[in-house]
Amino acid sequence: MPNLSGFPRTQPTLLDRIRKIVGPQGMITDARDLEPYAVDWRDYFHGATPAVVRPAATAEVAQVVAICAEARVGIVPQGGNTGMCGGATPSPAGDEIVLNLGRMNRIREVDALNNTIAVDAGCILANIQQAASQADRFFPLSLGAEGSCQIGGNLATNAGGVNVLRYGNARDLVLGLEVVLPDGRVWDGMRSLRKDNTGYDLKHLFVGAEGTLGVITAAVLKLFPRPRSTVTAWASIPSPAAALELLALLRNHCGDKITAFELISRNCLDLVLAHIPGTRAPFSVPRPWHVLTDVSDVRAGGALRDALEQAFAAAMDSGLADDVIIAENEAQARGLWRLRESIPEAARSETGMLYRHDVSVAVSRIPAFIEEAERMLAARFPGARTICFGHLGDGNLHYNTFVPGRARRDAAARDARDVAGAVYDIVHRHHGSFSAEHGIGMAKRVELARYKSGPELDVMRMLKRTLDPHNIMNPGKVLPED
Numbered sequence: 001m002p003n004l005s006g007f008p009r010t011q012p013t014l015l016d017r018i019r020k021i022v023g024p025q026g027m028i029t030d031a032r033d034l035e036p037y038a039v040d041w042r043d044y045f046h047g048a049t050p051a052v053v054r055p056a057a058t059a060e061v062a063q064v065v066a067i068c069a070e071a072r073v074g075i076v077p078q079g080g081n082t083g084m085c086g087g088a089t090p091s092p093a094g095d096e097i098v099l100n101l102g103r104m105n106r107i108r109e110v111d112a113l114n115n116t117i118a119v120d121a122g123c124i125l126a127n128i129q130q131a132a133s134q135a136d137r138f139f140p141l142s143l144g145a146e147g148s149c150q151i152g153g154n155l156a157t158n159a160g161g162v163n164v165l166r167y168g169n170a171r172d173l174v175l176g177l178e179v180v181l182p183d184g185r186v187w188d189g190m191r192s193l194r195k196d197n198t199g200y201d202l203k204h205l206f207v208g209a210e211g212t213l214g215v216i217t218a219a220v221l222k223l224f225p226r227p228r229s230t231v232t233a234w235a236s237i238p239s240p241a242a243a244l245e246l247l248a249l250l251r252n253h254c255g256d257k258i259t260a261f262e263l264i265s266r267n268c269l270d271l272v273l274a275h276i277p278g279t280r281a282p283f284s285v286p287r288p289w290h291v292l293t294d295v296s297d298v299r300a301g302g303a304l305r306d307a308l309e310q311a312f313a314a315a316m317d318s319g320l321a322d323d324v325i326i327a328e329n330e331a332q333a334r335g336l337w338r339l340r341e342s343i344p345e346a347a348r349s350e351t352g353m354l355y356r357h358d359v360s361v362a363v364s365r366i367p368a369f370i371e372e373a374e375r376m377l378a379a380r381f382p383g384a385r386t387i388c389f390g391h392l393g394d395g396n397l398h399y400n401t402f403v404p405g406r407a408r409r410d411a412a413a414r415d416a417r418d419v420a421g422a423v424y425d426i427v428h429r430h431h432g433s434f435s436a437e438h439g440i441g442m443a444k445r446v447e448l449a450r451y452k453s454g455p456e457l458d459v460m461r462m463l464k465r466t467l468d469p470h471n472i473m474n475p476g477k478v479l480p481e482d
Contacts, residue, residue, distance in 0.1 A: 014067060014068075014071050014073060015027070015029070015050065015051055017067055018051070018053055018064055018067060018097075021055070021060050021063045021064060021067075022053055022054065022055050022056070022060050022064065023056075025054075026053060026054045026055055026056060026060070026103065027051055027052070027053055027054065028051065028052040028054070029050065029051050029052075033052075034048075034049060034051075034052055036081075037049065037052045037078065037081065037090075037098050037100060038089065038090055038098070039089065040081065040083060040084075040086045040088070040089045041081060041082050041083060041084065041145075042084060042348075042356075044086065044414065044443075045086035045089040045441075045442055045443075046089075046092065047076075047089045047090035047091055047092050047094075047096075048090060048091070048092055048093070048094035049076070049090040049094060049096060049097055049098045050094060050097065051097050051098070052078075052097070052098045052100050053097055053098065053099050053100070054100050054101075054102060054103045055099070055101070055103065055104065056103045056104060057104065058104070058178060058180065058186060058217040058218065059186075061099070061101075061104075061180045061215055061217055062180050062184050062185070062186050063184065064099065065099075065180050065181075065182065065183075065184045065215065066183065066184025067184075068097065068472055069182060069183050069184055069470065069472055072470050072472060073095075073096070073097060073472060074090075074091070074095060074096035074097070074471075074472050074473075074474075074475045075096065075097055075099050075211075075215070075472055075473060075474065076088060076089070076090045076096050076097070076098045076099065076211070076474055077099050077101070077152070077156065077211035077215045077216075077473075077474060078098050078099065078100045078101070078153070079100075079101055079102070079121065079122065079149065079150030079151075079152045079153030079154075079156070080102070080124065080145065080148045080149040080150040080153055081153075082145040082148055082149040082153070083153065083157060083438070083439065083441060084356065084358065084438040084439075084441075084443070085435075085438050085439050085440060085441030085442065085443035085444055086441040086442035086443050086477075087156075087157065087210040087211070087439050087440070087441030087442070087474070087477050087478070088153065088211075088441075089441075089442065091475070091476055096475065099215065101120075101121045101122040101150065101152050101215075101217070102122045102150065103122060104120040104121055104122035104123075104217065104218075105120055105122040105123050105124065105127070105150075106119070106120045106123070107119055107120075107123065107127070107128070107131045108120065108218065110131060110132070110134075110135045110137070110223075111192065112135045112136065112137055112223070114192055115137060115222060115223040115224065115225075116175060116192040116220050116221065116222060116223060117131060117132055117135075117137075117139065117220070117221050117223055118176075118190060118192070118218065118219070118220045118221075119131075119151055119218065119219060119221065120217065120218050121150065121151060121152025121155075121215075121216050121217050121218055121219065122150050122151075122152060123150060123151050124146075124147065124148065124149070124150055124151075125141060125142075125143070125145075125146040125147075125149050125150070125151055125154060126146045126147045128141075128151060128221070129141075129142070129146070132223050132226075133226060135223075136226050137223040137224065137225065137226055138223060138224045138225065138226040138227060139173075139221060139222075139223055139224075140163040140166070140167035140173070140224060140259075141154060141159065141161055141163070141167075141170060141173055142161045142162050142163050143159060143160070143161035143162065144341040144344060146161075151219060151221070152215075152216045152217070152219075154170050155170050155174060155177070155206070155207050155216055155219055156206070156207070156208070156209065156210050156211050156216055156439075157170075157208065157210060157437070157438065157439040158170050158171050158207055158208035158437070158439070159437055160391065160394070160396060160436065160437030161391075161437070162259075162260040162262065162294075162340075162391060163259050163260055164391060164393070164394040164396070165258060165259065165260060165261055165391065165393035165394050166256065166257075166258065166259045166260075167224065167259075169437065170207060171204065171207045171208065172222075173221055173222050174203060174207060174219050174220070174221055174222070175191060175192050175193065175194070175203075175220045175221065175222060176189050176190045176191040176192060176193075176203060176219065176220035177189045177190070177202075177203040177206055177207075177216055177218070177219050177220075178190050178216070178217045178218035178219070179206050179214040179215065179216055179217065180214055180215040180217055181214045181467065182213070182214060182467055182468040182469075182470070182472055182473045186217075187202065187214070189202060189203055190218060190219075190220050191220065192220045205463065205467075208439070209478070210439050210440065210441060210474060210477055210478050211473060211474040211477070212464060212468070212473050212474045212477055212478050212479070213463065213464065213467045213468060213473060214467065214468075214473060215473075225298045226298070227259075227296035227297060227298055228297065228298055228299055228300040229296065229297050229299065229300050229301060229304050229305075230259075230294055230295070230296040230297075230304075230333070231294070231295050231296075231304050231305045231308050231326060231327070232292070232293070232294050232326070232327040232332075232333035232336055232337065233292070233293050233308060233312065233324060233325065233326045233327065234282045234290060234291070234292050234324070234325045234327075234336045234339075235290065235291050235293075235312065235315070235321040235322075235323065235324045235325075236282075236283055236285075236287035236289070236290050236321065236322045236323045236324075237287070237289045237290065237291055237320065237321050237322065238287075238288070238289065238319070238320075238322065239288070239289060239367070240263060240289060240366055240367040240370050240371075240392075241367040242289075242319075242320045242321070243263050243289065243291050243366075243367075243392055244363065244364070244366060244367060244392070245320050246291060246315050246320045246321060247261050247291075247363075247392065247393060249311055249314060249315055249318075249320065250293065250295075250308075250311050252311075253307050253308070253310055253311035253314075254295050254304070254307050254308060254311060257295045257296060257297050257304065257307075258293065258294075258295050258393065259294040259295060259296045260292070260293060260294040260391070260393065261291060261292075261293045261391070261392055261393035262291060262292040262293070262340055262389065262390065262391060262392065262393075263289065263290075263291055263366075263388070263389060263390060263391075263392040263397070264289070264290040264291070264292060264339075264340060264343070264389045265288070265289055265290075265386065265387065265388040265389060266286060266287060266288050266289065266290075267385055267386060267387050267388070268343045268346075268387050268388070268389045269281065269290065269339065271343065271346040271347055271349075271350065271387065272339050272342045272343060272346045274346070274349075275345070275346040275349035275350075276338075276342045276345065276346050279338065279339055279342065282323075282325050282336065282339070283323045283325075285323070287322055287323070291392070292336060292337070292339075292340050294333075295307075295308055305326065308326060309326065312324045312326070340389070343387070343389050343398075344398075347387055347400060350402065351407065351408065352402045352403070352404075352406060352407065352408065353402070353403065353406040353407055353408045353410065353413045353414060354387070354400055354401070354402055354408070355400060355401045355402075355403065355419040355420055355423075356398065356400045357397075357398070357399045357400060357401070357420060357423045357424070357427075357434070358396070358398055358434075358435055358436050358437060358438040359396070359397055359399055359423070359424070359427045359432055359433065359434055359435075359436055360394075360395045360396045360397070360427075360432050360433045360436035361395055361397075361427060361430045361431070361432035361433075362395055362430070362431070362432070363392065363393070363394070363395045365395075365430045365431075365432070366392060366395065366397065368430070369397075369426060369427065369430050369432070370388065370397075370399075372426050373386075373399060373423055373426050374386065376422055376423075376426060377401060377419075377422070377423075380418075380422060381401070381403050381404075381419065382404075383403075383404040384401050384402065384403050384404070384419075385401065385402040386399065386400065386401050387399075387400040387401070387402070388400070395432075395436075396436040396437060397436075399423060401419055401423070403419060417446060420434075420447070424447055424450075424451065428451055434447045434451060435447070439478075440477070440478045441477055441478070442476060442477060445477075445478065445479070445480045445481075446480065448478070448479070448480055449480035457479075457480070460478075460479060461479060464479060
């Protein structure tokens with residue numbers, strides 16, 4: 001592992017050399033100013049760093065990486081620092097620099113005819129969505145942190161979000177990448193081609209690698225026709241099994257126009273109503289489960305709403321839905337989505353220790369997984385309260401758990417893996433994944449070692465050693481210790 005002895009003590013020091021590259025505005029060294037960059041969004045992982053380096057161009061990134069490679073100093077690539085697994089947090093040892101790409105925020109090119117947009121890695125996701133809209137196009141990646149997360153981090157973690165059902169996750173939305181390799185060389189893979197069958201598809205090495213193989217500095221992303229009509233509906237339902245049948249029914253009525261289909265438990269809604277000002281329950285009668293769905297079409301008009309109304313009428317006749325609200329306007333739709341998007345913030349407002357589980361199973365197995373997990377938690381952790389919500393349409397649930405008597409500030413409770421292990425064992429039995437869209441970071445390295453097969457881990461380690469033989473790229477993340 002790199003350590004502070006890797007920082008040269010003679011003049012010019014490593015930090016002096018880096019400062020000459022990025023300029024005074026491109027380096028932060030004051031202890032108070034460094035603090036926000038050394039703590040993760042959840043306030044779970046706390047690190048230290050001698051400097052946050054903020055380059056303004058790919059050439060500067062390349063020079064910084066080359067200097068760190070020469071000195072064997074670790075680099076922690078960081079975007080908006082909104083991750084859930086500590087993948088962008090430096091080590092507590094203070095022996096790594098943080099390479100924050102927030103200054104690299106140019107929209108390089110919008111090609112409406114080719115339905116592509118080329119962007120710097122530091123572009124905020126919402127700004128990319130806006131640039132696409134201004135060109136009468138649509139960029140579908142959408143998640144709760146889109147006002148602050150950056151596309152480089154989205155790609156590095158293979159982010160999902162609410163529109164995966166129709167458009168796929170981040171990996172499905174990228175056509176080309178620009179990457180600074182661990183030796184400082186730049187791989188220019190900024191191709192905007194749908195077909196390019198010229199050997200290994202290198203971009204997929206770096207999407208989802210969390211900065212352990214190189215630094216993503218730019219990307220070419222897919223755009224789509226801008227929807228002209230969108231209809232949002234919130235329904236209360238009796239069970240997750242009913243939600244699954246409701247999804248099938250909606251598909252029969254609306255086809256591939258279903259953009260999002262979210263499952264939300266009553267505990268989630270109660271948390272939001274308790275902690276998020278200005279929110280209100282969609283229905284006066286409490287229900288155990290809810291779904292929130294969006295359907296959209298490139299054509300304007302009322303046909304989409306008619307189809308959705310017919311689908312929910314059939315759902316209520318067959319007992320798949322108890323109550324339904326179909327938003328009358330955009331403001332009402334935003335209010336319904338605010339309930340869903342505020343769940344993580346509301347959960348943070350609780351004082352107890354929340355064990356977060358970002359899991360996925362086959363869509364058809366979701367009801368069985370929830371039933372088995374609920375039964376197990378009740379038996380092993382009496383009084384446990386689950387906060388279950390997520391993207392039922394693509395099989396991704398955020399299955400989070402409060403355990404009575406465990407406090408967030410209690411290190412023993414925070415580091416305990418008994419709850420996660422019990423949940424992940426059930427996920428594994430259902431042939432699912434213990435990390436659907438949040439990545440591995442520092443938080444899930446133990447699980448990677450436990451659930452990944454030997455050949456999978458061996459290949460991952462071979463790739464890491466080949467590309468980054470000195471382990472300077474985001475050391476201590478993703479891969480478990482040998």
